[in-house]
Amino acid sequence: MAREIKCIGVMTSGGDAPGMNAAIRAVARACAYYNVRCIGFYRGFQGMIEGDYIDLDARSVRNIISRGGTILKSARSKEFRTKEGREKAANHIKEIGVDAMILIGGDGTFKGGKVFYEEFGIPVIGVPGTIDNDIAGTNFTIGYDTALNTVIDAIDKIRDTASSHDRLFFVEVMGRDAGFIALNSGVGAGAEEILIPEEDLGLDRLLESLRRSKRSGKSSSIVVVSEGDKIGKNVYELADYVTENLPDYDVRVTVLGHMQRGGSPTCFDRTLASRLCVNAVELLLDGHKNIMVGLINNNVAYTSFEEGLKEGHGINKELLRISDILST
Amino acid sequence: MAREIKCIGVMTSGGDAPGMNAAIRAVARACAYYNVRCIGFYRGFQGMIEGDYIDLDARSVRNIISRGGTILKSARSKEFRTKEGREKAANHIKEIGVDAMILIGGDGTFKGGKVFYEEFGIPVIGVPGTIDNDIAGTNFTIGYDTALNTVIDAIDKIRDTASSHDRLFFVEVMGRDAGFIALNSGVGAGAEEILIPEEDLGLDRLLESLRRSKRSGKSSSIVVVSEGDKIGKNVYELADYVTENLPDYDVRVTVLGHMQRGGSPTCFDRTLASRLCVNAVELLLDGHKNIMVGLINNNVAYTSFEEGLKEGHGINKELLRISDILST
């Protein structure tokens, strides 16, 4: 039988994502609603290890729903990968009186949570917060939609100058292991080509595609490249290669970088964070644990950590096809 | 057996929505990809009646993916509601050599398309483009996500001044028959109350909720009101009623109005428009007709006009519950 939950802890971990504050707010407000104490730990697992925390009541999360970043800060903790580190965390949590934890982060965070639950029996629920969208147990992670819009805003600006000067731009976006951001922002920005880790387009096909673009009357082009693209060259090498082989093109490179992690979250990310976190609190109160919550077919659903981490839901290959047709 | 499709017409109709240009672009590019001629009719059914059109090739839709509004313009046509009007339209379409039509718009547009198909046998496919999100055959309509973000950007600004002056704002958003915009933007903006056509909160509960807000230490509040709210007072009357009954509150009203229809579409709306319209072209080429395309559980799916128009997919009542909990 589930121990009664009187105090819930919350933290944000891994790469930060827009909407993490909306998530923290939802945890704190749902706790207040159900008369449960809410404790926020700073810098993810590290704050649990160090006992670095703050009490969160309904008013202390006022007006943060619209803010990027995370008021609880985030970090990757090496110490938590050791048994000693996790033991310190468990001890602090018990001392403070925290009965269960909500972990907001990506797959690394969930793996940590799973081990932590297995070792110490502290109920844990994971909420997917990462711009990378690479978590199997949800169709969308918190922060992903905002990152997409940050990327297309930047590419729209780059398109302005690309068109004015008849240039070809390579734009590198985040996504070391997954091409979600590149693929969706590429379609949204109307990119001529999209290079992602999941598909090896090959250099020859890229050159051919760019030649065809030129022939079809396009004077400027955008190629969106995922960090972890399979083509085996980084974005600057790619640009050099194309310059050598297609001297007609005036080539430039932009690496969008960390601005993709910030900014005021979109309505989608705020609403997603709100729904998932209210449900996470309620699931803990109902005795659930060792699961992640996610949005599946527009409904909140939960999955065991095992399932949720199994393998990422694949990218939508249909979008590659759409992109091909639309770059006609 | 389906007649071979060599020329596809496209138009935008009803209230315009961000992403309509992305939709037009996708139709034109998909047609070019499949070597089908593409004709754009101006001002919806009215342009079909008047034979007012333009040839759209792959280059003529260059750089419009990021633009609000519709390059084909939109209108509501009274003449098309008459048999004579529709006959004129059918004749023009045959003269020009258009074999099938893609209609981008809301339920009024689809009803017109259904009748038109039944009377003249011209294959028709509907694409849901409206900020109202009130179409049964799709989880999301094109333009809805952008409108939500326009609304929360505006409310974030209003929240700044509401907080500075400890004020209560009533913010009216679009949605005469459906509360989708109000409900989702209200959760996204962290509104204290949300008034929608689907639920009669009642004046007493509104007053009680605002009193409770005050007691809980909130110094400012936002109430999001749908145009078609059931409470039976317009937003100014509501504000007056609250001012009379809660003299502690310094009340203001903002009616967001038509800016909700404009602006550069979000990544979601651009990608949605691209996917739906490429599929619409392919469905026509495959002999389908008298259907609408939509996004159902993240996949493109089609529905007969009969089904698609049956009744709007209801609002997500869970969000009302979430909103209640989060306004604690």
Add this chain to the structure above:
Amino acid sequence: MAREIKCIGVMTSGGDAPGMNAAIRAVARACAYYNVRCIGFYRGFQGMIEGDYIDLDARSVRNIISRGGTILKSARSKEFRTKEGREKAANHIKEIGVDAMILIGGDGTFKGGKVFYEEFGIPVIGVPGTIDNDIAGTNFTIGYDTALNTVIDAIDKIRDTASSHDRLFFVEVMGRDAGFIALNSGVGAGAEEILIPEEDLGLDRLLESLRRSKRSGKSSSIVVVSEGDKIGKNVYELADYVTENLPDYDVRVTVLGHMQRGGSPTCFDRTLASRLCVNAVELLLDGHKNIMVGLINNNVAYTSFEEGLKEGHGINKELLRISDILST
């Protein structure tokens, strides 16, 4: 000889404006730099009367430069208009040990500051913070540039739908006594007509201008109307009048309202606030008082309250001429 200044108070008063937080930050940081204590009073003069304040050190204004609104809140204080109210304020200030005050606000704030200095000899410097730009002693007030950009963003969106539907929009912007916002945003948004308090265009000329627009091939139009426009009709009456007299036009109205007061400040407003407030602190430390600081010909300059309040710097009539030519 000037008493040594060891503690400076700061407050924000009147209608709030984007950039007020950047101004508060600059006061607090400049005080920290010069080893002067800094006290922030809440809700303008009212917080001085009630002794409602907070200590501001360099870290307590962290990350507020980008935020709309004012962390010190703002208000209009009736009590401060009485001798008794001002006496309470003076007593609190002395008790707390505040040696001088920086008042961020508009002309009402400066008038209050002037009287306060004259009655109690407490050194006071005014910093112009208001979206209305109607202060003689500066070319630009803090918040004005942000409000202009908020307005043109909204009108760009309205233009999208106006163009799609061939409509005429009346857009009301803030400015009860001065047409700065209407005039500059009207030129920036490419409005067809601009109605401001300083000029009575007259209804006949408005109708004539709209007829000419139609004849010249314009299918949609935007008329920007200042709240305090001289034409003697409010924006809804104007719209009705035009609808009656120009039945060809499909007329709509949007009142932008309080969103004009909020939002993250532009670079111009942040830099302006930073420059003015560092100088305000330095001027107090140098023994100045009973003055306002402003930006005159791109340099920081100061003016006596008498001069600064004399009369507003007039609107730039050249812009009316520019607007006329560009709406050709």
Add this chain to the structure above:
Amino acid sequence: MAREIKCIGVMTSGGDAPGMNAAIRAVARACAYYNVRCIGFYRGFQGMIEGDYIDLDARSVRNIISRGGTILKSARSKEFRTKEGREKAANHIKEIGVDAMILIGGDGTFKGGKVFYEEFGIPVIGVPGTIDNDIAGTNFTIGYDTALNTVIDAIDKIRDTASSHDRLFFVEVMGRDAGFIALNSGVGAGAEEILIPEEDLGLDRLLESLRRSKRSGKSSSIVVVSEGDKIGKNVYELADYVTENLPDYDVRVTVLGHMQRGGSPTCFDRTLASRLCVNAVELLLDGHKNIMVGLINNNVAYTSFEEGLKEGHGINKELLRISDILST
């Protein structure tokens, strides 16, 4: 005596800047207003050489005021640096019947215009359009204000993630020869340090400043670096140097790149472009030539190309002082 002007040509040249379209619109509309024909040349001097142009009437510039880039495209022309190239341009211009030219661009454009006038006697007026703000004859160039806001929006996002992870970011902005963008955006973004070509801060002082930041309790920092910074290391080398010397800091780099050239122009840039270009047309009609127009102390003024090009107006060193004080 001035030849009567019946046809004015306009082009955009050099690096493109937001507001160039607003400038083109203003030239075309002012020409229409004064019944003068208006010709737009594509790709700057290159279009003049090739006779590549378009007629611009009042309607052909509809709705471009809000768009980034330039509908006339821009380029740097090597051929125009030769006598032969300029002769071709002069011949084309005479053949087409263009009586005078308006050149929108930076100092390279103005130098070309000066030589062209001297060689062929064709009246020429320059309008400063460049994001770099490095033109002596104006306080502000068209595009500069928009670029500043693009930069601070990006840095605000970077600040979100920098704060969440307690990181130090080096952000490189445009400005090879002048630090205007770095200096103003650095103050606007609340950067801890600003490195510009005009001042050699020195590596030691940079390290010292970052150490002091850390001691004062700042957990994250932003250093804005101008492309042409004097410190003699590029931004990646700088980051490596700091990482080696201050191992406490977790350092990251973002190079903002070409997105700074795009985007919808701010109200300031649209109004500036409108004012300068209407005046440019009127000055040509009044017989002026061989000058540039600019904004000096908020008024439109003109300067001979000689004066306008003499030396850039220096950066505002007061801002360096302000930045120092505010990064306390």
